[in-house]
């Protein structure tokens with residue numbers, strides 16, 4: 536079945552803090568080496584239209600298998616990469632790998648965009664656009680095929696005028712997703728001024744919607760707000776058929792989650808795509 540594709544044992548390791556095992560300094564040293572050596576792989580999780588179950592794209596998610604064989608989850612190395620100035624390089628590698636995946640999938644007749652996660656303070660750097668455009672040009676990828684995901688909290692925390700940079704991206708035809716939406720407490724007024732194309736609802740609302748009336752109502756409001764503002768709305772972390780049905784009924788048209796597929800290596804993504812053709 537589709538859900539079996541994640542080849543590395545995720546839970547087994549996430550129980551233990553990587554930094555406890557290695558020590559923070561060791562971990563940072565190994566992370567630097569892994570990044571400089573291109574050892575971090577992009578895995579791809581498909582996104583679907585909830586109405587008709589068609590594939591609408593993929594999200595690239597970083598995967599690090601430490602040289603000692605341990606799997607280290609992103610929650611334990613992304614923050615370290617951010618605080619040590621390695622995140623730009625890592626995200627650029629994920630972008631490069633995503634471009635290559637787009638070309639590979641194109642040869643199989645699948646033309647869908649891939650979204651990459653970027654840290655909020657990356658897109659405000661002076662040479663971000665130039666690097667981005669150059670990399671896409673080098674890989675022969677048009678701007679519409681790459682989307683960006685930036686968390687709501689990082690957008691809010693960014694003190695410089697991030698919207699200027701967001702609208703530059705929009706002008707280039709690059710769609711920006713506000714990731715983990717609902718956890719960052721942005722105001723309605725603020726959201727309506729942001730040049731983003733997609734609200735990505737945080738999984739916590741999806742997981743709690745059936746138990747908590749409050750979360751159900753917040754979820755409903757977020758979806759209505761997104762639809763009202765003319766934004767795409769996608770829910771992450773959909774694990775059950777029932778969650779999917781509820782989301783669709785509330786007006787959320789797109790989704791992603793283990794119900795459909797887990798993040799997969801490029802090879803597994805290719806097999807997965809071929810099996811569905």
Ligand code: C2E
Pocket residue numbers: 580595596597608609610613622625626629652653654684714715771772773774791792793794798
């Ligand atoms: P995110 O961007 O919000 O990604 C969604 C996370 O939920 C991913 O975790 C994904 O594997 C997981 N997920 C998806 N569907 C389900 C589901 O149905 N059930 C459950 N339980 N989980 C699901 P992951 O891959 O561990 O990534 C965690 C976070 O690390 C990401 O959250 C993102 O913020 C960050 N991250 C991952 N890769 C990168 C990267 O290349 N660059 C940057 N800057 N951040 C990254």
Ligand code: MG
Pocket residue numbers: 594652684714
């Ligand atoms: Mg994301």
Ligand code: MG
Pocket residue numbers: 714715735737738771
């Ligand atoms: Mg998210």
Ligand code: MG
Pocket residue numbers: 715
């Ligand atoms: Mg997240």
